[in-house]
Each structure stands twice: as C-alpha cells, then as structure tokens.
Amino acid sequence: MAGRGSRLRPHTLTVPKPLIPIAGKPIVQRLVEEIADVMKQELEEIAFIIQEDFGKEIENHLLDVAASLNAKGVIYYQDKPLGTGHAIMCAQKSLDGPCVIAYADTLFKADFNLDESADSVIWVKQVENPKAYGVVELNEEKEITGLVEKPQEFVSDLAVIGIYYFKQGEVLKAELQKVLDNNIIHGGEYQINDGIKAMMEKGMKFVPGKVDEWMDCGNKNITVDTNNRMLQFLHKDGHSLVAESVTIKNSEIIPPCYIGEDVVLKNVTIGPNVSLGDGCVVEDATIKNSLIQSFATIKNANLDNAMIGNHATFDGNFTSVSIGDYSELV
Template sequence: MNAIYVEQKERKGQSHAIYLAKDYIDTDLLILFVDTLFEYPINRLLKTGGDGTLLVKEVADPRQYGVVVLEDGCITRLVEKPSAPVSNLAVIGAYYIRNHELFLDCLEKQVTAGTTNKGEFYLADCLQMMIDQGAELRADHVGVWLDCGSSDNLLEANRYLLKKSHYVGGQVDNSILRPPVYIADSAVVKNCVLGPNVSVASGVNVEESIISDSIISEDAILSQAHLRGSLIGKNARVQGAPVRLNIGDHSEIRY
C-alpha cells in the first residue's frame, strides 16, 4: 500500500492537521484518531446515507469529549467538551465524510477565519459549519470503545486486548507468568513474576522483578522492580521502583 505522510509541526488542533493534507483529498474521507480503540464493521459506513457519518458512544461524563445532538437520526449540533452537558453521545474519533467537497470548503473557511477553541482548530467546528450549510451528517453507535488518551484508559485498553489475544515469545527463564501476558519475540525475562495483564515489547530486558497490569515499551531495561498499573517508555531504565510508575521514553529511575 502506498501512503503519503504529512507532518503537523505545530499542535494547532484536529482540523489544522487535516488541512495540511487537503491537497491529497479528492474522494470520500475516513478520519480516525490514533488514540482510540473501537470495534465496528467499517464497511457498514459505505451503506450509510447522507453526507457523512460519525461514530458515537454513550458516556457517563460527556464533559471530556466532543458530543453530538441528534434529531430524527441526524446530527443538528456538535459541541466540543461542553461544560454543561447537552448530550451523552460522545464522538469516538472516527468520521466518514462522503461530501468531501463541502468538507474541504468548510475546512478552508475555518482555518482562514481562525475559528479556534482554546487555541486549537477543532473538527467539530468544521462539521458544524457543514450542517449549517445543509449537510446531512448521521451518527452510528459502536459497542466497544476505549479512549486511550490517559494512562488509566491505556491500561484498560491493554487489559481488553490481552483478553482477546495473548502471546509468549522471547527468552523466559526461571519466571512465573500469570496470564494473560504478551511477551515479544526479542524480549528477555529472567527470574520474574509477570502478570496478569502485562505487555512486554521487543528488545525489553526484565530481571528479578514483579510486574502486573503494566505496559513496558521497546528496549526498556528493568531490574528489581515491583510495578503495578505502570507505563514504561521506550529505552527507559528502571532499577527498583515503587508500586506505580509512569515514565516516558529514555527516562532513568533508580531506587
């Protein structure tokens, strides 16, 4: 598959990122946010009518998300992270735009006019502009949606994926594994107790550690660590640690 990548060098929001790629949009458009995990038959979008479809999910606290207001199955209003809830239908970060010409026109107007919210160009404003110009945007519900935008949500997504599929590769010596766990082929685990719900990426080396409910990213090295509910970044170094730890790439922690 041939792909073209466009880099957004400044964090100016969702619409701005798509605007940078506008010259490559000449047909129906599928927009997927990278920090969302959901289950939905994508080909069903092709059977929906109107000018586009947004995938939604009912949530307990809509203040954290962009939400839609529906009338007779069509979206009449989009609100980004409302302080006063107007709907509990959160947009999960998946959009199918059939009328790409109108979308591009509204995108151009939004960016040119500088229509932002807290300094960012939100996609909700562009889509609302489409609706105001007569576009028919519909909503379709998903059954499973995990927002991976926070550490707790990312760990929840890890637990969900491990229930569906787990794997033990690499070198595992004198260790106890409590499933489900995922251990990449090039990982090394020695004298450890791992699991449940632990993902160990490629190139990781873990020794003399007890770890549960955690994600260990590529090429990290852990020794004598006791971790639970933790996120360890790429190339991180951890020697001894408290129960919960969240560190980024190339970090080093010693206790």
C-alpha cells in the same frame, strides 16, 4: 498527530504519542486497522499529519505502517498548533472522495455497518456523564443535527470520539477553507466542527456510528489501562501474544500478556495485563497491569500500573513507576 503529547511525558519526549505501543503495536497502527475493519474496504492511502521535526526515522516508521496495510503512505506537516480544522487542511491534497479523519491518540472497538446513504458518519460512544464531552444532537430519524460541547442541559449521551467518515472529502475541504479564509476561531484554533456545521446547514445527512469500546491514551494511567483492555480483547479473540523466541526460566506467564521477540524471563511472574516489548530482560520480578517497551532491563521489582520506556533500566522497590526512554532507576 502533530501534537506533542505533553500529558504522557516522559514517554513522548523521544517518540510521538501515536507511536507508543499498545499490546505490541503502535497506537496509530491499531487505530488504522480498526478503521479498516469497520469500513470493510481496502485503504488506498493513509495520510499522517505530523510536525516536521519528528524526523525521518519516525516518518519512515509511519510509511511502514501504511505499507503493512497495503496502502500508500503520505506525510504532511503542521508546524503550528492551530487546531483540528487547520491540521486537516494541511492534508488537503488527500481530501478527495471517501475518507476517514481520525485523531491518532484514540482506540476503539466496534462492529457496525457504515450507512452508505449518509454524507458523513461520526463515531460516537454512549457515556454516563455527557456534560464532560462533546456530544451529538439527534432528530427523530436518528440523524445528527448538531454538535454541542460539554452541554449543561441534556442533549444526548453520545460522545464524539474523534473519528469521522466523509463520502466526499472535497466538500469538507471547501467548508474548512471558508473557516480559514474568514478566520473563524474558537479557543484560539480552527475547528473541524465549524466545517461540519456548515455542511449540516446545507442539508447534508450525518448519522452516528456507535462504538462498543472507546479507549484513550491521554496520560500514563489511562494508557496503561488501555493496554490492559486491548490485551483482554486480543486474548478473547484468540490472538497469539507470546513470541516463540521468548526464553523462560523458572517463570510463570499469567494471560493476557503480550511478550515480544527475544525477551528473557528469569525467576519472574508476568501478568495479567502486561506488555513486554522486544529484547526485554526481566529477572527476579513480579509484574502485572503494566506497559513496558523494548530493550528494557528490569530486576528485583514488584510492578503494578507501571509504564517503562525503551532501553530503560529499573532495579528497585517502587511499584507504580513511570520511566522514560534510556532512563535508569536503580
């Protein structure tokens, strides 16, 4: 998670993208919780690969995420954007035994049993247009025999979503060290795929783990849509999403909505598909399909497909807005 998330600016100017809340929880926390659910095992350690200049407040936040899952949190730094293979090797001290590697701007929903006979499992999602993705190539036994980036001829319709399980992390570490030592670069970066392909060439067994839903957080519109879908999943599963401390005056909440602690609603209609972070004040407004972070003030608004940052103030006629932290649009 060392990237800057430039496509999601201005929301990533003050916090890294994986800490943007989706339905009230940071992206990275929801991701780790879903991984833990699929693995059906207790997590011993969660290693976060970040930029050093993210700061101690964000580091402490990440350590709290690990603690909330009863795991030890570890911070590693990647100070140069040299690719996924390089980023993983920044955390090589943690690459020992069974491990999961995940890109922290992806969310998924899945219910599959991990194939414990495999050396590795690569999470995949069936897609309509495989030419736009990196996909896996399968043999007759449904084992993965190759990785193909944006194939122009049909290989498969199973796209790699960026989450991997390795039975022996030290084997991946050894192969990625060879990638670094031999300066094997694609697109100016060291890639995890070169380590995986070397493992395949040695006869290691790779199998797909098919996910039911794959949600990205690449830009504002996609992130708002992901928030909408996550709210729908949580509501369907019976989760309580409205805090008891919410003050509601002459207002209606249309589920699914996440509404955090100490939110004040006056003369408003909220929902469906709205997240309101802690401490927000909303007056004389209608909001749907929107993601609003903590301590925002919104008045006289009719919002749809909006994303508003922490401590922001909005009072106006615009509908599909994107406002960063501590901004004012009045």
